[in-house]
Amino acid sequence: MKIKQISVFLENRKGRLYDVCSLLGQKDINIRALNVAETESFGILRIVVNKPDAAVSALEDAGIVARITDVIAVEVEDRPGGLADILKALADEDVNIEYMYGFVEKSSDKALMVFRFDDVDKAAKVLKKHNIKIVTEQGVREL
Amino acid sequence: MEIRYWNKEVETADRQKIEQIQLQRLKTIIASALKTPFYSRRLPVAGIKSPDDIKSLDDLRKIPFTMKDDLRQNYPKGLLSVDTSEVVRIHTSSGTTGIPTVIYLSAKDLDAATDIMARSIIATGAGRTDILQNMMSYGLFTGGLCMHYGAERVGMMVIPAAGGNTKRQVQLMKDFRTTVLHITPSYLLHIHSKLAEYGVAVGDLALKKAFIGAEPHSEGTRKKIEELYKIDAYNSYGLSEMNGPGVAFECVYKNDLHLWEDAYIVEIINPKTGELVPDGQEGEVVLTNLIRNAMPLMRYRTRDLAFLHTEPCPCGRTHRRLSRILGRSDDMLIINGVNVFPSQIEEVVMKIPEVGTNYQICVEKYGELDKLIVKVELYSKMFMGEAKQIDNLKHKIAEELKASITIKPAIELHEPGVLPAFEGKAVRVVDTRPKL
Numbered sequence: 001m002k003i004k005q006i007s008v009f010l011e012n013r014k015g016r017l018y019d020v021c022s023l024l025g026q027k028d029i030n031i032r033a034l035n036v037a038e039t040e041s042f043g044i045l046r047i048v049v050n051k052p053d054a055a056v057s058a059l060e061d062a063g064i065v066a067r068i069t070d071v072i073a074v075e076v077e078d079r080p081g082g083l084a085d086i087l088k089a090l091a092d093e094d095v096n097i098e099y100m101y102g103f104v105e106k107s108s109d110k111a112l113m114v115f116r117f118d119d120v121d122k123a124a125k126v127l128k129k130h131n132i133k134i135v136t137e138q139g140v141r142e143l
Numbered sequence: 144m145e146i147r148y149w150n151k152e153v154e155t156a157d158r159q160k161i162e163q164i165q166l167q168r169l170k171t172i173i174a175s176a177l178k179t180p181f182y183s184r185r186l187p188v189a190g191i192k193s194p195d196d197i198k199s200l201d202d203l204r205k206i207p208f209t210m211k212d213d214l215r216q217n218y219p220k221g222l223l224s225v226d227t228s229e230v231v232r233i234h235t236s237s238g239t240t241g242i243p244t245v246i247y248l249s250a251k252d253l254d255a256a257t258d259i260m261a262r263s264i265i266a267t268g269a270g271r272t273d274i275l276q277n278m279m280s281y282g283l284f285t286g287g288l289c290m291h292y293g294a295e296r297v298g299m300m301v302i303p304a305a306g307g308n309t310k311r312q313v314q315l316m317k318d319f320r321t322t323v324l325h326i327t328p329s330y331l332l333h334i335h336s337k338l339a340e341y342g343v344a345v346g347d348l349a350l351k352k353a354f355i356g357a358e359p360h361s362e363g364t365r366k367k368i369e370e371l372y373k374i375d376a377y378n379s380y381g382l383s384e385m386n387g388p389g390v391a392f393e394c395v396y397k398n399d400l401h402l403w404e405d406a407y408i409v410e411i412i413n414p415k416t417g418e419l420v421p422d423g424q425e426g427e428v429v430l431t432n433l434i435r436n437a438m439p440l441m442r443y444r445t446r447d448l449a450f451l452h453t454e455p456c457p458c459g460r461t462h463r464r465l466s467r468i469l470g471r472s473d474d475m476l477i478i479n480g481v482n483v484f485p486s487q488i489e490e491v492v493m494k495i496p497e498v499g500t501n502y503q504i505c506v507e508k509y510g511e512l513d514k515l516i517v518k519v520e521l522y523s524k525m526f527m528g529e530a531k532q533i534d535n536l537k538h539k540i541a542e543e544l545k546a547s548i549t550i551k552p553a554i555e556l557h558e559p560g561v562l563p564a565f566e567g568k569a570v571r572v573v574d575t576r577p578k579l
Contacts, residue, residue: 041556
């Protein structure tokens with residue numbers, strides 16, 4: 001149920017994001033979802049890829065600071081209030097979201113959301129209880 | 144120009160008289176020094192077992208130099224010559240390697256230091272009708288209290304404003320009609336840049352003079368201050384090891400600083416060989432304190448570079464004049480008046496597990512003030528993947544540095560391998576401030 005997200009520490013330097021993406025391209029690693037959190041002096045790139053372990057070793061070999069973080073990806077029904085329902089379930093059960101970002105599933109009409117929770121296991125339980133579909137690691141690879 | 148003196152007899156004494164005072168006081172200092180653990184080991188080796196072994200001032204040179212490291216290694220009491228019940232005040236430096244240096248003053252020592260400070264103030268033409276706003280830090284740093292006591296002795300009204308809070312400083316200047324400031328030159332320039340914002344014009348203030356010190360500055364900086372504020376600015380020199388400000392001070396002629404030779408013996412040496420250099424030639428200032436017995440300090444290597452003037456000064460004072468400080472013979476940085484050694488910064492950042500092996504210290508002029516930027520590389524194994532962690536880390540490094548060096552630097556976190564790597568001796572400090 002948990003999937004691996006890669007967080008990359010990037011200082012604000014021209015071409016740094018390009019360096020990372022082109023390296024992953026060369027290694028035949030496909031980015032499924034991406035988000036950049038930035039401050040004035042650095043950014044944290046968060047990506048979900050088809051081959052997370054290979055991606056991390058490629059980045060580390062290139063001297064890029066990267067780390068695997070557990071996140072949960074869920075399917076969101078593509079209708080008004082679809083995301084709100086999920087958020088309500090989480091809020092009602094006191095689950096804190098650290099950050100989230102969305103991406104689109106090509107093979108269906110569902111939207112996907114990546115969530116980072118401070119308590120991943122508790123979040124997973126709550127999602128299951130409310131019959132919210134969690135995308136598996138395998139699922140991500142097959143996207 | 145009206146010349147006023149605090150102690151005319153001493154200030155205008157001929158060389159013979161000055162040397163006579165020096166010799167007599169040196170003997171007293173030797174007697175005190177022989178009571179300290181540090182000098183009681185060191186002086187007999189140099190052939191000085193009693194004050195009688197000092198026959199002339201030349202005998203001073205038998206005594207080995209005392210270094211800052213000697214003060215650290217003998218912290219806290221190795222240079223103390225009296226029981227602590229005799230001590231009325233201490234001052235300490237920040238600790239470069241965790242060990243600070245300490246200065247002890249007995250009541251008599253404090254009285255003598257205060258008197259020299261009063262003498263310095265009077266030499267600039269300031270006097271009891273003046274109102275002094277003292278913007279140097281109070282506390283363990285000598286700059287605040289030492290000037291404070293001297294100014295009170297002169298009879299000035301003293302505003303112990305200490306540093307910071309610029310708006311309040313300007314308000315105090317305005318409300319109390321401050322005539323004299325004691326301040327670092329960079330802060331004085333910074334205040335000027337804020338006046339318009341506060342709706343205050345230089346003409347609304349009653350300023351006449353400023354005593355500028357605690358950081359090296361150029362003649363250009365002095366001129367700029369004098370023009371901007373329409374005041375006279377006087378260079379002051381001192382160091383905590385010698386009791387603080389007032390070791391040397393400019394007179395109304397502002398032609399470099401009279402070093403009070405009845406209170407301090409000055410030598411200028413070649414910092415590499417330790418040999419004396421002739422008057423007029425630049426070298427390292429070495430001082431012997433003649434007015435402090437609780438903690439004697441002889442032939443102390445200040446690491447400040449300067450030269451001595453011997454030609455007479457029109458003010459009639461006979462004490463030789465010290466040039467402005469031209470630099471340092473070690474790597475100490477002076478940042479907005481605060482002394483910082485790069486090793487202090489290294490000590491702090493290298494203890495933080497999230498920091499990699501490389502760091503760099505940058506000092507820049509930011510407006511009129513100095514800005515310290517510490518650049519460190521993130522240790523990749525410690526990266527947890529969260530932006531919050533990086534923010535917290537920057538905050539933690541800044542706070543830990545502030546606790547050690549008293550200044551809070553800006554912190555830049557870099558990816559590993561970004562800061563310049565060194566094969567030989569690392570160049571960790573990049574100081575881009577304009578040269579004096």
